[in-house]
Amino acid sequence: MKSLLTAVDVLLVFLALMVMSLGLAREWSYWWSKKESRSAGNWAGLPAYILQQREILRKPAVGIAHLCVFWGVVLPMLVIIAAQFGFVLPVGPAHTLHLLQDIFGLFMLLGTLYLLRRRLGLSSGQGPQRTVLLMGILLIILITGFLAEGARLEILYPGEFSWFSPVGWVFAQALPASPLFMQGMIRLHFLAVCVLIAITPFSFLRHAVAAPLNVFFRKQGPRAALRELSLETGDIGAKSVRNLSWKQLLDAEACVACGRCEENCPASISGKLLSPRKVMQQIYSQAKTFGGAQTESFGQSGPPLLADAISPEEFWACTSCMACVAQCPVCAEPLDKIIDLRRYQVMGEGQLPVEARGMIRDLDIYGDVQGKGAAHREDWAMHRAVPVLGPEAAETDILLWVGCAGSYHPRNQQTSRAMVKILLTAGVRFAILGKAERCCGDPARRLGDEALFQRLAQQNIEQFNRYSAHTVVTLCPHCLNTLKNEYPALGCQLTVVHATEYVMGLLDAGRLQLKYPLAKKLAVHDACYLGRYNGVYKAPRQLCQNVPGLMLSELTRSRESSFCCGGGGGRMWLHEHGGRNINVVRAEEIAENHVEIIGTSCPYCLVMLDDGVKSLELEKTPVVSDIIDIVADALG
Amino acid sequence: MKIIVCIKQICHTYARTGQNPESRYLNPEDAIYRINPYDEAALELALRFRDQTGPVDIILLTLGPLIAESELRRCLAAGADQLCRIVLSGIATENDPLLQPDPWTKADSLARAVTELGGGLVLCGKESLDRGSGQVGALLAHLLKMPCVSAITDLSAGTAADHIRVQRSAGRGVREVIRCPLPAVLSADMGADLRLPVFARRQWALSQPIQNLTSPVIKRPAQVVTARLSPPRPRPKIVPVPDSRLPAYDRVSQLLAGSKMEKKGELLTGSPESQVDGIINYLKANGFLESHND
Numbered sequence: 047m048k049s050l051l052t053a054v055d056v057l058l059v060f061l062a063l064m065v066m067s068l069g070l071a072r073e074w075s076y077w078w079s080k081k082e083s084r085s086a087g088n089w090a091g092l093p094a095y096i097l098q099q100r101e102i103l104r105k106p107a108v109g110i111a112h113l114c115v116f117w118g119v120v121l122p123m124l125v126i127i128a129a130q131f132g133f134v135l136p137v138g139p140a141h142t143l144h145l146l147q148d149i150f151g152l153f154m155l156l157g158t159l160y161l162l163r164r165r166l167g168l169s170s171g172q173g174p175q176r177t178v179l180l181m182g183i184l185l186i187i188l189i190t191g192f193l194a195e196g197a198r199l200e201i202l203y204p205g206e207f208s209w210f211s212p213v214g215w216v217f218a219q220a221l222p223a224s225p226l227f228m229q230g231m232i233r234l235h236f237l238a239v240c241v242l243i244a245i246t247p248f249s250f251l252r253h254a255v256a257a258p259l260n261v262f263f264r265k266q267g268p269r270a271a272l273r274e275l276s277l278e279t280g281d282i283g284a285k286s287v288r289n290l291s292w293k294q295l296l297d298a299e300a301c302v303a304c305g306r307c308e309e310n311c312p313a314s315i316s317g318k319l320l321s322p323r324k325v326m327q328q329i330y331s332q333a334k335t336f337g338g339a340q341t342e343s344f345g346q347s348g349p350p351l352l353a354d355a356i357s358p359e360e361f362w363a364c365t366s367c368m369a370c371v372a373q374c375p376v377c378a379e380p381l382d383k384i385i386d387l388r389r390y391q392v393m394g395e396g397q398l399p400v401e402a403r404g405m406i407r408d409l410d411i412y413g414d415v416q417g418k419g420a421a422h423r424e425d426w427a428m429h430r431a432v433p434v435l436g437p438e439a440a441e442t443d444i445l446l447w448v449g450c451a452g453s454y455h456p457r458n459q460q461t462s463r464a465m466v467k468i469l470l471t472a473g474v475r476f477a478i479l480g481k482a483e484r485c486c487g488d489p490a491r492r493l494g495d496e497a498l499f500q501r502l503a504q505q506n507i508e509q510f511n512r513y514s515a516h517t518v519v520t521l522c523p524h525c526l527n528t529l530k531n532e533y534p535a536l537g538c539q540l541t542v543v544h545a546t547e548y549v550m551g552l553l554d555a556g557r558l559q560l561k562y563p564l565a566k567k568l569a570v571h572d573a574c575y576l577g578r579y580n581g582v583y584k585a586p587r588q589l590c591q592n593v594p595g596l597m598l599s600e601l602t603r604s605r606e607s608s609f610c611c612g613g614g615g616g617r618m619w620l621h622e623h624g625g626r627n628i629n630v631v632r633a634e635e636i637a638e639n640h641v642e643i644i645g646t647s648c649p650y651c652l653v654m655l656d657d658g659v660k661s662l663e664l665e666k667t668p669v670v671s672d673i674i675d676i677v678a679d680a681l682g
Numbered sequence: 683m684k685i686i687v688c689i690k691q692i693c694h695t696y697a698r699t700g701q702n703p704e705s706r707y708l709n710p711e712d713a714i715y716r717i718n719p720y721d722e723a724a725l726e727l728a729l730r731f732r733d734q735t736g737p738v739d740i741i742l743l744t745l746g747p748l749i750a751e752s753e754l755r756r757c758l759a760a761g762a763d764q765l766c767r768i769v770l771s772g773i774a775t776e777n778d779p780l781l782q783p784d785p786w787t788k789a790d791s792l793a794r795a796v797t798e799l800g801g802g803l804v805l806c807g808k809e810s811l812d813r814g815s816g817q818v819g820a821l822l823a824h825l826l827k828m829p830c831v832s833a834i835t836d837l838s839a840g841t842a843a844d845h846i847r848v849q850r851s852a853g854r855g856v857r858e859v860i861r862c863p864l865p866a867v868l869s870a871d872m873g874a875d876l877r878l879p880v881f882a883r884r885q886w887a888l889s890q891p892i893q894n895l896t897s898p899v900i901k902r903p904a905q906v907v908t909a910r911l912s913p914p915r916p917r918p919k920i921v922p923v924p925d926s927r928l929p930a931y932d933r934v935s936q937l938l939a940g941s942k943m944e945k946k947g948e949l950l951t952g953s954p955e956s957q958v959d960g961i962i963n964y965l966k967a968n969g970f971l972e973s974h975n976d
Contacts, residue, residue, distance in 0.1 A: 282881045393881035403875060411716055411753075421695070421712035481711060497881060562956040679952030 055236065062243040069247030070255065076337035077295035087262040095261050101375040105306070108164070111157035115184070118154020122147055122191075141210035148195075148211045155188050177250045180242075187238045194231035196221045201228065253302045257376040260300035263293060264377040268531035269579055270368045272382050275389065275496050283389025283494065286349040287332040290386065295333050297378040301326040307370030307380055312610040313363040317625020320363040322370040322380035328355040329383060352387055361387045362399055365628065366492050366615030367574040372606055388494030402493055402619045410498060413484035413505070415619075416454040424480045426452070426459040432466055434480035435513050442477045444469075444548070445515045447529065449522040450485050451649030458521075458649045464678030465521060465545055471681055472557040476519075482509045486528040493616035500536065503528075507538040517541045519548045521674070523575035523648045524614070530580065544576055545674055546647050550585040553592055560680040563595035569641040570673070571601065571632075571655060572608035573648035586647050586673050593680045601639050609635065611658075613650030633658030636668055645673045683864075684739045685728045686801035688792055688822075689721040689757055691750040692812040693780050708914070715750035717757055720807025724870035726877060727837045728805050729761045731846075735839045739763050741799055745788060746770055747779040748892070759879035759887035766893045768795050782813065784908070789821035791897040796826060798895065801865070803846070808833045808869040819869035826867065831860055833871040 095101070099116065103109030125147060135143065162181040196217030199208050204223055208215045221227065246252060265271055273291055275281050284290055307322035308314045314321050329352070336349045344350075353361075364384045371379045391397045398406060408417030424434065426448075435445060446469070452462040469476050484506055487499035506529075510518075518540050520526040530542035543551075552558050568590055576582045583605050590598050603609045612628030622628065636644055636659060644659070646652055649672075656670040694714045725742070732738050740762040744754060748767065758765045768791050775781050782788070796804055804826070809816035823830030835857075836849035844864050851871065852858040862868075879887070924933035950957040965971040 277881065280882070392878070396878040396880045398878055403878065406878070407875075411714055419695075419712065419714060421709065497884070562953050562959075564953055679956065681952075 058237075058240050059243075062240040065244040066246045069244075073247045073252070073334075074299070076333060077292045077299065080292040080295070082292070086266070088264065088266060089262070092258060092262055096258055099375075101377075104373070104375070108161070111160045114150075114153040114157030115161065118150045118157065118188075119184075121150050144210040145212075148213050151188065151191065152213045154184075155192075158184050158188065180245075180250050183238055183242050183245075187235055187242065190231045190235040190238065192217045193221065194228050194235055197224065197228035197231060201225060250302065253300060253376065256296070256300040257302070260296050261377050263296060265293075265379075268527075269581075270371045270379060270381050271531060272385050272491070274535050277497055277500070282393040282496070283391075284352050284383065284386035285390045285394055286352055287329055287337055288349055289390070290329065290333075290383065294329070294383055294386075295337070297383075298326050298330040298333060300376045301330060301378045302376065303327055304375065306373040306375065310369040310373045310607065312365055312367055312369065312612060312628045312631070313625075315609075316612075316622075316628045316631050318360075318363040318622075319357065319624060320360040320384075322384075325356055325360070325380045325383055326378060328352075331355075353391065356387060358391060358397065359623065361391075362620065363617075363623075364615050365574075365610045365612055365617045367610035368578040369574075369607070369610065372578050385492065385494065388492075389496055390494075392494035393497065398493065398495070399620050401621055402616060405619045406490060406493065406495055406498065409485055409490055409502065413502065414450045414454060415485055415489055416450060418454050420481045420484070423448075423453045423483055424478065426454075426462050427466070427478065427480075430463070430466065431470065433477045435477040435482075435515070441475065443475045443517065445510075445513075445518045446476050446478050447486075447518050447520040447525055447542075448478055448483065449520065449525045449649070452521045453483070455649065455653075457652065458672075461521060461649075461672045461674050464672070464675045465549075467678045468549055468552070468558065468674065468681065472552045474552070474557075479509055479513075486525040487532075488524040488528045489616050489619070491528070491532070492614070493619075503533060503536050503538075507533060507536060510538055510540060515540065517543070519543055519545055521545050521649075523573045523580070524650070527575045527579050544580070544582055544585070544647065546576075546585040546589055547582055549674065549677055550588050553589070558677075558681065560593050560677065562680045564593055564676065564680060565595040565597075566642040567597045567599055567640070568643040568645050568676075569599050569601045569636070569639060570604070571611070571636075571644050571646045571651055572604055573646060573651050574608065574610050574614055576647055577605060577608055586645065589673055589677055590645055593676060596676075599639065599641060601641075602635055611646075611648075611651040611654035613648075613654040618650050618653070627658070627661075629654040629658035630661055633662050637662055637664055641668055642666075643676070644668055644670045645676060646670065647673050683802040684741055684800055685731070685803045685805060686741050686743050686796055686799060687721070687725045687728050687762065688743050688745075688804065688806035688818070689725065689754070690718040690807070690810050691744060691746070691748070691754065692716060692718050692810055693749065694811055715753065717750060717753045718807050718810045718812075720809060720811070720870060720872055722757065722807075722876040723872050723874045724805040724807050724868075725757055725760065725762065726874035727834070727868075727870055728803075729877065730874070731837050731839070732761070741766060741801065743768070743792065743795055743799070745791060746782070747775050749779050751892075754892070755887040755890070756879060756884070757876070758890060759883040760877055761879075761883070764893065765890060766795065766799065766895055768792070768895050768897045771896060771898050785813075785815045785817035785821055787900075789818050789825055790900060792818070792822050793825035794897060795895050796822070803865060804828070804867045805837075806867070806869050808871050819867055823867035826865075828865050828867050829862055830867045830869070831862055832869045834868050835871050835873050837868065 099109065099113050102112050125143065134140075158181055162178070162185070165177055165181065192213060195211060195214035196219075199211060199214050199218040200221050200223040208218075242251065246255065273294070275283065281289070287295075301323070303323050303326070305323050307326075311320065311322050332350065332352065332355060336344075361384045364381070366381060366385070368381060371381050404417070405415050409415060411417075412419045414420070414423070424432070433442075435442070446465065448462050451458040453459070484502050486506065487502040490496075490502065491499035509515075518529055520529060520542060523544060526542055526544045529540060533540065549558070553560070570586050570590060572578075572583060572586075576586075587598060590596050601608075609632050610628060611632055612622070617628075633655060636655070644655055646655065652670055652672055659668050659670060692715070694716050695708055695712055725740075728740050732740060742754070742757055742762045742765045744766070745768045748754070754765060770783065770791065773781060773783055783791075804822065806819045806822070808819065810818075819832060820830055831848050831850060834848045834850045838847045840846045840861060846862050846864060846866070848860045848862050848868060849857055850860065924936045926933075928936070948960075950960040962971065
């Protein structure tokens, strides 16, 4: 192959590349200027992410179409670039490559048509219409490419079947053997490619650069971690888009508004106003409009509030279940932005929803969500052999973190006692913090009161340090997540495991014998903070399988795509406005799956699901039970 | 105009009594120091009044040692302008900061402070959660020679500048609206939740000084005197029923020693099979059933 490019063409390509890079520099200048010095990216997984596109393939039809378009662009591009540098293959392999290119082109044509049809078929609310223009250009490139190829075949091999270019051959049948036509098509093809390159920063195609970049800079620590605030410097959440971090802005840049977050968001599904996609898109458009502007240009009132674009009703509807984060194909996280909005609303405006005020006040004064006071924290263990951590119980294997629910809620107190029974049977040396324990701070943090969270956390960390606690077992997944993933930022490194994991370890070590059968059909409801946040899916299921007679089945939505009970993110204390109740949606799914027991491992899920299944008024209401209770009962 | 809100720091306890007579049988770690919630409601009413009528100074006035300073500052952060404290002299609060003078003396100190600060409207809670005498507001009005409305639930500006409109519950669901001339003393009922302070105000409140007003306790001839004080009882010791199989002498000495032996009882849970096994094991272990190990 000889070089196809003339000087004018080189100039055009150069121009297109210039426009692209200048455009990207301009569009990205705002978040790039906020970027901390040398934030470490991560190369691991990036090539696989780009080449395999597993995240996108979670929705098979769209994923395959996307993969076709991707490879349909990349392969010919590579071949053409290689050709420019005088890279020549022998005829055999060259023809094979040609065939491959031809087939990829066909797949790409099919993929593009599928995506275009899908886009046109959707209403504007469901997806970005702006991709249509891009799809049009892609179609022009494809069709002119095939037309040029057809004309070339007709000129070079008239009347012959060219096995290395079957699609081109089909086109050739209807085309004249005119060099002029071929040249015209090549010019058009080339020009469209240049346009495509040039409009990358300003169009939907932006994601081709932004998404890999976002994956490269993805969070390295715990999943869906919130932004760490430094309250002393007056950083109290997202008042306007200018309070967001560069990573949060890059997230918005990378968002392609595909809507998978919305399809999996319990608030959206149950008919609330909240749409994680809208949150991302509003942040994107505000960052574009106001991000780079001079502070003085806003006058007295400052830059427009984020809450003007995303209403409080929306961001208070979030259950922080992390489904949006788990489902996002470009590693964007609507969740931390929603919490940042709440933070400003609470700490900057004092606008906490009225239902939650009592609870936050109780946390403030009494250190627990029920307002019963620390004096009553070990009442559940009264007259029982439960050692309290102190000078007498210095030598312990584990510290059992009971949590507010386990300490005060009558239903969860049973679970605490069941856990004690298991630990005593297994001969584990354990202790509780007793009256020194405070709420872990999760409800305060998710409801935006970061100052309160930090105070409670400091009180607890003091106790951990005082007794040099090393291994903590928690009964509640929310406590688990806070102690394990959020306390390290405050300077407290602990080994934290959830009760289900720990008990499974005891079973594996042969320290427990489950002998009493329970001949029931059980399904495990994965708590968001145990499953998606901390990746514990196996232990609860294995525990249930170890109970003789128990038949384990799966709910329709389980594991990574499990559906929230509606109680997380402080929503346990809020009313549900609009739409249906999330716990009822989940309860209906449970009812459809005809299970007798729902095994869960979270006090919130327990309450929410129990309320849900009871409100359905079924003939046979499924029993909602904590897995620890089930195991303790099987111990005899 | 200046609005003075009297707020009382209380030691509130949800705990059951402990064993230590030194601490009056209250475990110190169980005590919760906070502002009397009725007084917080009074502050909220004052803040709403200001939101409605425009700039007035809201001064917080407290009495005695700082036992709940962070909560005082929280009240300041909620929207008040100034925090004053009356330092009591003549009462030995150094050893026991929870020691309180009688309502008459408290009202007397407060009245002099109100005169000194020049308050045009005085608000307080209708009673406190710890002593609950419910007298201070009325006595304060009496000493200041001002009208007094007790247990109000709402406060708004009146039609004339020197009047206010006050709402209170008149029982059986009836609400009465009262026209009250200024200056006045109002005591508030619970109902208005104190607003959540924003973070910037909290930081500001931390840096504000607490203005001390010194007030010697003047012993006025009291008409009612406290005749006797009874401290709370210690937590009852659990003395289990002595084992009936023991001889009388042992049983009596067990009772006198306050034996630690507890009566055991366990609720069996789980499947019927496990419960049956549990009962049989119990009966065997206690010799009610003979085990046949053939």
